[in-house]
Amino acid sequence: MTNLPEIDANRLWARQTEMDGIGATPGGGIHRLALGEADIEAHRRLNDWARARGWGVLLDDIGNMFLRREGADPSLPPVSSGSHTDSQPMAGRFDGMFGVLAALEALETIDDAGIETRHPIEVAIWNNEEGPRFTPACMGSATYAGVQALEKMLAAEDPDGVTMGQCVADLRAALPDAGRRELGEPFAAFIEAHIEQGITLEGYGNVIGVVTGMQGYRRFRVEVTGQDAHSGTTPRSRRRDAFVAATQMAEALRQAFLDETDTMRFTIGRFEVLPGGISVVPGRVVFTIDMRHPSSETLAAEGDRVVGICKDLKGDCEVSVTEFITSASMEFPEEMRARIEAAATARGFPNQRIYSAASHDARHISRLGPAGMIFIPCWEGISHNEAESATKEDCAAAAQVIADVLIELAV
Amino acid sequence: MTNLPEIDANRLWARQTEMDGIGATPGGGIHRLALGEADIEAHRRLNDWARARGWGVLLDDIGNMFLRREGADPSLPPVSSGSHTDSQPMAGRFDGMFGVLAALEALETIDDAGIETRHPIEVAIWNNEEGPRFTPACMGSATYAGVQALEKMLAAEDPDGVTMGQCVADLRAALPDAGRRELGEPFAAFIEAHIEQGITLEGYGNVIGVVTGMQGYRRFRVEVTGQDAHSGTTPRSRRRDAFVAATQMAEALRQAFLDETDTMRFTIGRFEVLPGGISVVPGRVVFTIDMRHPSSETLAAEGDRVVGICKDLKGDCEVSVTEFITSASMEFPEEMRARIEAAATARGFPNQRIYSAASHDARHISRLGPAGMIFIPCWEGISHNEAESATKEDCAAAAQVIADVLIELAV
Missing domain, CATH: 3.30.70.360 (Alpha-Beta Plaits)
Known part of the structure; x- marks a missing residue:
């Protein structure tokens, strides 16, 4: 039916399990506040995986990180996917991290298949999506997209008086070989995969939610x-x-x-x-x-x-x-919704259109290029909670759809 | 009218001002949690003042401190006065500390007058009266009086997991020359002076409140x-x-x-x-x-x-x-109430009987000997607040009544 490469569900799940150990809580969840020790360790792990592939690693001025596999035409903007590695206090393992690892799996699959793309393809890790340590939430993506002012965001303080500026410096020190990315550089496209954090997909028995917009x-x-x-x-x-x-x-x-x-x-x-x-x-x-x-x-x-x-x-x-x-409420372009839907259907994943009740980094990144989102079910809709859970199969389905769409857009 | 010695209001106020600097807050109050750095420094200062007089300094196993001027008859129990040096978070300068310094002023007055007493006379500093760092409040006096068990109290933890036992060891280390006092040793009498923390004395224009009991x-x-x-x-x-x-x-x-x-x-x-x-x-x-x-x-x-x-x-x-x-609610013995009242009246201090709405260390110490309390007005009844305030004259009046009653009881 398709001659697109298959992602490796076991590799994806092994990466997830490895990340589950960084900031693990006794209750089986994650406590990995933005650019705290555990979050920086998660960034370091991602850096190592990218370096092992020979890919580039870039940091921008607000602490967003990009794992980059170059394309044949250096004049073209990247086709990207990603999410965030930080968590709420005493929260779940999949919120954010799953979207990063699904994007990484897509890139690794493309790399293993030896597919040369015209566009660069990237994994984006947006800084401080959650916001409990530094206000506001979605700080990294909002600053990248010009919605927030860099100086003001770097001056944001956590409850102990540590500034975001100091934390970004810590991240840079942990990744001394990282290159530099300018804020605001456009994307050819951006896709974010995320757990639904609701009960709609579970209720309908669907695996892939094609996100139409955000409240x-x-x-x-x-x-x-x-x-x-x-x-x-x-x-x-x-x-x-x-x-x-x-x-x-x-x-x-x-x-x-x-x-x-x-x-x-x-x-x-x-x-x-x-x-x-x-x-x-x-x-x-x-x-x-x-x-x-x-x-x-x-x-x-x-x-x-x-x-x-x-x-x-x-x-x-x-x-x-x-x-x-x-x-304000926002909608993703129909072009992206249709591509995600078609890819899911081609793979035989039961899917549906769904509206996002939560806010995500893709909200801001949609200002810099066509963006879209993929949801997968999470158990009983429970999120921002140590009991948050998603299945290996559903995570793999999302990674497969990302890989297929990235190839379509980047080749 | 009386040939009892006069206390030194200026010395008392100077000691208060010095203590106001230990744990001072920007808003003019005090943040001196039980056996934190500032509270230990306050204990050290009291130790130095007692040593300069040649008095003894004793510590018991729960961190209560006693400044002791010996009497002629070593077989007699002490006549004591005192209160506590610890404070609520971001609280006032007089709650506790005023009662300690009024007792100290009474002893210094007796010392300066060269009065020999039969009983030892003491300033008692009860540990952790306030309780926000270590639960329960009135820990020192309750443990001394046998109302709380020593081992359990020493195991009490603050929010950072520091135990009271460690804090008492810190206090002991700060005062290496302090002698040892057994828990539960009885008193010939105990008087505690304290700000009223209400508006009754202010409302009636009285200076001394003779405390009848506690709710x-x-x-x-x-x-x-x-x-x-x-x-x-x-x-x-x-x-x-x-x-x-x-x-x-x-x-x-x-x-x-x-x-x-x-x-x-x-x-x-x-x-x-x-x-x-x-x-x-x-x-x-x-x-x-x-x-x-x-x-x-x-x-x-x-x-x-x-x-x-x-x-x-x-x-x-x-x-x-x-x-x-x-x-439970409790009452002080009429014998002590009458003595305090008579001393205040003899000095011409307008006074009244008053019920205590707050709890104080004298509650527990009353189990070990006849106890009584003296209240003075505090501005607008405001307490547990940086704005807490009392006048030099009212503080001096309380110290005078304590000195007079101590002489009566101890000579």
């Missing part, structure tokens, strides 16, 4: 300021309890965004109560809101209610609300 | 367990959001304990949301409840409702509630 999101930081006070001596009437005000805001916000169709994604994921003593009335709470909806109109209208709800419930405290990141 | 408290740890999940992809119907369950518990508990008289003190001071990523539905929340009431019956009845309220609101999560410390 938008708005993120807010809410800071409530009251006054620290002694818990034993301070009567209720004299308290300015930031925790009480903040929990009332949190509950009112949750109620406000309940929708019958269960489409809105409203989440308070970070909620810090200070100073945090058992016998101290808290004088300060800082919390984040992550709000997502496929409809840009709904997201705009509902998100605009956040400030009012918080102010109504501040009581004797002060409140400030900052929207620190906003991203 | 009881119950403390609970509530752990809510759901499941970490991706905030963009996981619909509400599939979430087990520990934050949502925990905030509903917190709000329901607060409502349940609203009393018309504003007597109940219900506080959630620590509330940790895990894993804490902006885009992760939280799978775990741990929070503490501090509940205090002057009536032991009310405290018993209301505290017993906590478990039921939490279980009713757990939704799809799991919840466990642990009561980790309970303390």
Whole structure:
């Protein structure tokens, strides 16, 4: 049916297993925050695999990494695939890493088959996709695409005051032979494979999701300021309890965004109560809101209610609300969707069109060339969790589709 | 009117100012967690002052420290005064430290006057009164009095896994010449001076509060367990959001304990949301409840409702509630109250009887001899806060009353 080369599912799974050991948690997951020790070790491992093939390794100024197999025509932009190696705290093994390794497997398959491409082909590893250590998330791809300013991103600090600039320097020091890549260089095409992080593919029994687009999101930081006070001596009437005000805001916000169709994604994921003593009335709470909806109109209208709800419930405290990141809903070009769909169908992988509820690096990279995404199922939709799981067969299917599409686009 | 010696208000204030520099915060407060670097430095300073007077310095096995001026009759137990040097995080300058320095000033005054006492007189510095670094609070005095077991307390760990045993060894290393004091040695009497941490004295325009007793408290740890999940992809119907369950518990508990008289003190001071990523539905929340009431019956009845309220609101999560410390209401002996009152009145200090809403080391030490407490006003009742403030004159008044009572009891 096809004379395209077959990927090596065992090699792909062995690479996955090796990476599972870098930042492993006792609960069977991964704790590999962006450019921490484990994440840099993962980059070093990828570097070694590329070098063993004789490929180039490039770093850009924000810490994105590119494994590059040159093409016959040096004037052509690369055809690329990839994702990220960093994880959420105490999270899963496949989120990000699977997309990197599927891209690597595709390149190795093409290399083993001795196929000469006109375009260079690449594995892209976008820095700090997750964002818990350095805000904002998708930092590497957004900076590469010009959505974020380099200087500001390099100055971003983690909770210990370490800057992203220092971390990028650490990465460079770990890979002294890496070449340099300019930010913003265009792609002939970019494909990202990722676990779905939902239950749609599993529900329909499909293996490949052809991603049509991504829902938008708005993120807010809410800071409530009251006054620290002694818990034993301070009567209720004299308290300015930031925790009480903040929990009332949190509950009112949750109620406000309940929708019958269960489409809105409203989440308070970070909620810090200070100073945090058992016998101290808290004088300060800082919390984040992550709000997502496929409809840009709904997201705009509902998100605009956040400030009012918080102010109504501040009581004797002060409140400030900052929207620190906003991203509109987006669609991938039909040309890429059709290619991925055709490749999956040609291989006999049951597939479907699917909308992404999560955001991914391909959102930003789509500004620099035609982009597309492939989803595979993950067990019960569980993600950002140590229990996150995907099968060897599904990972292999995605790598096969990437290999087939890369050959089609790059030869 | 009296031929008792006068304390030196300037010396007392100079010592306070010197201690204000140890663990000072940019906001004008103190961050001096139990047996951290700053707290050990405070102990060293007290040691040096005692040594300069030729007094003894003793340490017991749980890190309590005693500055001791010997009496004529070595068979008699000491007459003591003191408090603690440790603070809450980012807290105030007077909580604890003022009581230690008032006791020191009383001893120095007696020493300068060349008064020979039959009983030894002492300044006691109780270890880890506050408890934010090592649980439980009042660890030093409770262990000394046999309310807590030494081995268990030495094994207590701070959030970085450092044990109290290691900290006590650090303190001993910092004071290599300190002698040894056995736990549980009785007192002829013990007086603790402390800021009120409330607004009663300020409201009545009084300088000295003769403390009649202390309200009881119950403390609970509530752990809510759901499941970490991706905030963009996981619909509400599939979430087990520990934050949502925990905030509903917190709000329901607060409502349940609203009393018309504003007597109940219900506080959630620590509330940790895990894993804490902006885009992760939280799978775990741990929070503490501090509940205090002057009536032991009310405290018993209301505290017993906590478990039921939490279980009713757990939704799809799991919840466990642990009561980790309970303390009944207590009263000081009338003999000590009358002595303090008489001394304050003799000096012309406006005074009143007052009930303590906070807990203090004198609670436990009262098991080993007659104990009493003196309160002075603190500005607007603000405490456990960098803005905590007391006047030079009020501090001096307390030191004078202590000196007068110590002479009466020890000579």
